[in-house]
Amino acid sequence: MKKAVGNILKLGIPLGIGVWLIYKQYHDLGPAQRDELFSALRDADLRWVVLSLVVGLGSHMSRGWRWRYLLEPLGHRPGFWNCYHAVMIGYFMNLFLPRAGEASRAATLYRAEKVPFEQGFGTILAERAVDVLMLLAIAGLTLLLQLDKLDLFQARVASFRATQAPGEQSNFPWVWVIGGAVVVGLMAGAYLIFTRPALRARFMDMVRGFGQGLQAVFRTKNKGAFILHTALIWACYVGMFQLGFLAVPGMDAVPFAGILAGFVAGTIGIGLVQGGIGVYPQFVAIIISVYLAAPAGGGLIRPDALALGWLLWVAQTLMMIVLGGLSLLLMALKRTPAA
Numbered sequence: 001m002k003k004a005v006g007n008i009l010k011l012g013i014p015l016g017i018g019v020w021l022i023y024k025q026y027h028d029l030g031p032a033q034r035d036e037l038f039s040a041l042r043d044a045d046l047r048w049v050v051l052s053l054v055v056g057l058g059s060h061m062s063r064g065w066r067w068r069y070l071l072e073p074l075g076h077r078p079g080f081w082n083c084y085h086a087v088m089i090g091y092f093m094n095l096f097l098p099r100a101g102e103a104s105r106a107a108t109l110y111r112a113e114k115v116p117f118e119q120g121f122g123t124i125l126a127e128r129a130v131d132v133l134m135l136l137a138i139a140g141l142t143l144l145l146q147l148d149k150l151d152l153f154q155a156r157v158a159s160f161r162a163t164q165a166p167g168e169q170s171n172f173p174w175v176w177v178i179g180g181a182v183v184v185g186l187m188a189g190a191y192l193i194f195t196r197p198a199l200r201a202r203f204m205d206m207v208r209g210f211g212q213g214l215q216a217v218f219r220t221k222n223k224g225a226f227i228l229h230t231a232l233i234w235a236c237y238v239g240m241f242q243l244g245f246l247a248v249p250g251m252d253a254v255p256f257a258g259i260l261a262g263f264v265a266g267t268i269g270i271g272l273v274q275g276g277i278g279v280y281p282q283f284v285a286i287i288i289s290v291y292l293a294a295p296a297g298g299g300l301i302r303p304d305a306l307a308l309g310w311l312l313w314v315a316q317t318l319m320m321i322v323l324g325g326l327s328l329l330l331m332a333l334k335r336t337p338a339a
Contacts, residue, residue, distance in 0.1 A: 041307045044247045049315050052243035056319060059236030063087050063127075066229035069220045070123040071115060078113040085327035086112070090124075092324025095275045095317065102128075108331055134234050139264045145257035238263055241312065248308045251288070258291035266312070275317060281309030 064084030071078055090105030106120035220226055241263045245251040254262075262284045269283040270276035285306040292302055 041311065043249050044307070044311055046247065048243050048247035049311060052240040052247075052312075053315055053319050055236050055243065056240040056316065057323070059233045059240070060084065060087055060091070060323070062229045062232045062236065066226060066233070067123065067127065069222045069226045069229075070126060071120070072222075073220055074115075074119050074123070076113065076115045076119070078109060078115060082109060082112040082331075085331050088320075088324045088327035089331065091320045092328060095320055095324075112331060112334065130230060131234075134230060135264070135267060138234065138238070138260060142257065142260040142264055146261060240316075241266070244308060244312045244315070247311060248304060250292075250304055251308050254288055254291045258288060261290075262287045266309070276313060280313045281306060284309035284312065 061084055064087045065080055067083045067087070068078060068080065086105045086108040089108050090101035092101075093104040094101030102121060102124045105124060106115075106117050109115045109120045110117050238260070242256075242259050245254055245259060265283040265287040266276070266280050269279035273279040282301070285301045285308070288305040288308065289300060289302045292305065
């Protein structure tokens with residue numbers, strides 16, 4: 001019962017935050033801004049969106065291929081399509097259950113290729129460590145390219161706060177509350193791990209698997225190809241995001257530094273809330289709006305920038321659902337007795 005309640009809270013709280021943000025985004029727009037938002041969505045050139053999804057598919061296929069380089073030093077040579085399908089199933093599951101993608105990805109490869117779950121999961125965590133380094137590198141480059149925009153962003157925030165009525169400003173210490181909740185959660189997790197032998201043994205298996213995964217990064221015989229695929233994956237991510245700017249009228253005026261800034265903000269948004277619902281469009285729109293003229297109706301977010309954020313989020317989410325669902329179906333058919 002407690003586990004079920006915990007799972008419901010883990011899923012319901014992020015989704016609730018996302019839904020509330022969607023409502024607030026729409027509520028904060030005036031009638032003219034809402035018309036501008038829907039006009040931007042109607043006038044969007046979806047051909048650029050389709051092209052961006054093709055580029056995104058390239059990143060997922062490259063990720064599946066790169067995974068094979070980490071599994072080879074551990075004594076496994078899985079097929080490319082099984083790795084690709086496992087990757088897409090992981091993305092699919094992450095849309096609906098918090099952090100379920102990594103586990104389902106490792107479980108899928110175990111069923112298809114008999115790769116031990118701990119080793120598969122460990123290599124996935126090692127991949128995540130490499131990807132975090134790549135994101136930090138892109139964020140660092142973004143910061144260097146737009147140091148001159150920090151004062152403008154601060155001025156926009158100050159202007160927005162000045163327009164708010166005193167009753168609309170909240171002094172609730174959200175940072176301390178969220179930080180405290182994180183600390184309590186970590187302490188509770190540590191207590192459970194060290195007081196329950198079965199859970200502790202499972203945790204240590206995960207730690208050993210992660211260690212093996214990290215070693216595989218340095219032991220792979222295809223270091224050059226691994227680095228090339230890593231660069232290709234993130235180049236496709238940025239390219240997919242950049243192509244979306246060509247779909248919405250007026251967004252082609254955003255400089256490359258702004259595109260990178262919006263990309264980093266959107267990536268952080270996806271990590272904060274399940275699937276990025278509500279958060280991804282808002283984070284992207286807030287950052288992009290800094291590089292454009294101030295909204296005519298006031299506020300921080302331009303309606304056309306918000307339209308771009310929603311267009312990108314919907315397109316990427318639909319791709320995960322369609323391709324992930326297809327991979328789930330194909331892998332299920334492989335396990336039937338007839339197959």
